[in-house]
Amino acid sequence: MVRLHHLTVLLPFTTALSRDDEAPTAKRVAIIGAGASGSSAAYHLALYANEAAIPANITVFERNSYIGGRTTTVNVWENPSFPVELGGSIFVEVNHIMVEAAKRFGLSPASHNLAAQLELPDLGVWNGQEFVLVTRQEDGWWDKAKLLWKYGAAPLWTNRLMKSAVGKFLTMYDEPVFPWKSLSEAVEKVGLLETTGVTGEQFLKANGIGDLFAQEIIQASTRVNYASNLGYIHGLETMVCMATKGAMQIKGGNWQIFASMVNASSATPHLNTTVSTISKQQDSTYHLTLQSGETSTFDEVILAAPLQYTDLTISPAPKHTPDEIPYMKLYTTLFASPHLLDPVAFNLAPGSPVPQYILTTLPPTESPVDNAGSPGFYSISIHNVFPNSHSTPPRLNYVYKIFSPARIDSSFLSKIFGREISDSETEQGAVNGTISWIHHKIWHSYPREYPRVTFEEVVLDEGLWYTSGMESFISTMETSALSGKNVARLVRDGWIGARESEKGGDLWVEEL
Ligand SMILES: Cc1cc2nc3c(=O)[nH]c(=O)nc-3n(C[C@H](O)[C@H](O)[C@H](O)COP(=O)(O)OP(=O)(O)OC[C@H]3O[C@@H](n4cnc5c(N)ncnc54)[C@H](O)[C@@H]3O)c2cc1C
Structure with missing residues (x-):
């Protein structure tokens, strides 16, 4: 297909697609936050963009001096030979993104x-x-045998319940559920709404798990993992606490997974850099203003932090503003x-x-x-x-x-x-x-993982994405990373969709 110069200028404004005789302009993406979700968004978006041959220029803004967000280490006696996890410590065998990233980046388990x-x-x-x-x-x-005597079959039943919940959750990694624009719909599709909609206590009772095992073992686990007793945490998060097989952490700190993701994405990380304003322009691009006063323009903005702790002003207000939650x-x-x-x-x-x-x-x-x-x-x-x-x-x-x-x-x-x-x-x-x-x-x-059946929107507005709604469903390093990957895939799909319609537009113009 030969495109004619004067025809292509009739096409709608786009920053990535231009004439074949020009290199396409890179899509400008800003990611606010370099925790698990922002780092994973950068990493996966770079992979997806590369696969789709769409040039992308990704910038990561992080207000801390380090990558990892709530996944970080501190050094005992300030000695870097003695790091200890201060936040997200453990991931497990079914955490595919974490496990595969650790392998890919050659990071060893402690x-x-x-x-x-x-x-x-x-x-x-x-x-x-x-x-x-x-x-x-x-x-x-x-x-x-003594445990069996004390708790009867409750440990075995709990294990089955956990496997069933985890099995449903894992279907969120693949089509047709992945990628999802609405987490509420995805959760319903995979059959987990009944589990997030009740407390752990109700869920265990309804499934015949004895009170003693629930109180002594399962509640001990919800307390260490989510600082919650069974009456104040939903059924799914309760089951997540029982999925402990293959528990591991990275020698030297889990944050290395996220630092390696940002590094592999070739994104430009700006540490010690707070974004203070996101403002949508007439042409649907976004201006991001930093605390320093500097402003830059982006085609897509991925907000990869709980909005309520970002101190961000978004103007005009997006179509969906995430609720402040406890x-x-x-x-x-x-x-x-x-x-x-x-x-x-x-x-x-x-x-x-x-x-x-x-x-x-x-x-x-x-x-x-x-x-x-x-x-x-x-x-x-x-x-x-x-x-x-x-x-x-x-x-x-x-x-x-x-x-x-x-x-x-x-x-x-x-x-x-x-x-x-x-x-x-x-x-x-x-x-x-x-x-x-x-x-x-x-x-x-x-x-606070109280029971709920709806979750915050992923698409806050055209070109404005949000990863943290995931945390009310399941809050772990893996699920934040999955949420970042989901947004990355949606962004790529949007670009491909635009490219296809551009091609359609060209054909239509040529045929005239
Ligand atoms: C004590 C503790 C124990 C935990 N234990 C586990 C565990 O064992 N296993 C597990 O899987 N998970 C655990 N978690 C949870 C896990 O750490 C988090 O779910 C996950 O790290 C969240 O990642 P995130 O990217 O969604 O958010 P965050 O890590 O919070 O990242 C958001 C980033 O955005 C940055 N930011 C915010 N606003 C701005 C702005 N305006 N401009 C620029 N940057 C901004 C923040 O500085 C932050 O770095 C634990 C958490 C804590 C605190």
Whole structure:
């Protein structure tokens, strides 16, 4: 087909398509946020654009000084050899985007068999009064038989329920569900609306899961993963908490997956750069204004962060503005200590080992609450053992993580270690103290996952996309990455659609 110069100028305005004798102009894409969703959007859009031979010029704006957003590490004693996850820590075997990206970028999983190394039970469920369950990695058939005796067939039924929910969710990765313009419709199509529309408690009851197993095991898992009791988290997110097979993390930090994605996309990352305004123009392009006052023009804008925390002004208001929704305010405390926890603080005999992971649940007498309840925290765990070369003499330190609904104070730390810890040590650590290093962080970690059957729109306006509606459905690194990939595919489909209609337009003009 030969295109005539004067005919092509009759075509509607487009930035990517021009005459065959000119190189097509690259599509200008802005991604706001370099967390899991924004990095994945950049990575997948670059792949899709390349496959479709559509030049794309992708710019990633990130207000933090690093890539990864809620997936980031901090360094114990500020030493880069000792990184610990501060946010998103674990992904699992069925998290295909994360697992494949780790392989593609040659990132190795961290090895984990600390409990055996420390000769501690690996997990205990504490209800504020007693450990209702303690497990050891090397548990044999006799201990498993004891679990069966305690909980009957509930673990097996729960496993089946979880597999069914995960199986439905996985159909969202492929056509005909993928890519979806409406998450609400996609969730309905895959048959998960009934599961997101009820609480975990209702879902488990309706499926005949015994109360004891729900309370002692499943709730311990919803508390450590989403800081929620079963009456305040939806059924699907409850099932996500039980999908633990092949749990892993990347050696040195999961953020490397997202940094590698941005790098592989050849996008230009602008760190320490806050976008303050998105403004739609007459020609349907967008002007993005940075906090510095600089403005640039884009054809597509992908908003890859919960709108309510972006401080963005969007003008004019888009067709759909995401609702402000309640997020969990989660206190994460990381610290190092040469000491193990005091068994007496957990009503164990002096000298007994305290499990490496202490999960929590409510005691049977306590009415359901929308907070941590009487245990006062969600979990305490040992994540690593590092040599503290700053102390005199140098000695090995355990690195702990606590999830709690309030700031950890000196009386709490004094209690769990059975020794006096001062306020200043609790705030800053003291290299020779019980707390040799400490880092306090408050996160808006994830939405309160209350039951719901509708989710925020993916397309906020023509050329304006949103990834964070996904978080009310399932909030994980993987699902954010999937949401970014979904938007990338929709953007590409839009470009291809425009190209096809341009071709149609050319034909039509030529035939005249
Ligand atoms: C303590 C904690 C534990 C967790 N544990 C797990 C876990 O074990 N497994 C798991 O899978 N998930 C876990 N998660 C959840 C997971 O980390 C998140 O779901 C995921 O990282 C969210 O990615 P995102 O890209 O959607 O959002 P974010 O990571 O929040 O990324 C959004 C980015 O946008 C940037 N931004 C916002 N506004 C602007 C602006 N105006 N201009 C420029 N940049 C802007 C922000 O700085 C941020 O970097 C955990 C989260 C927390 C906090």
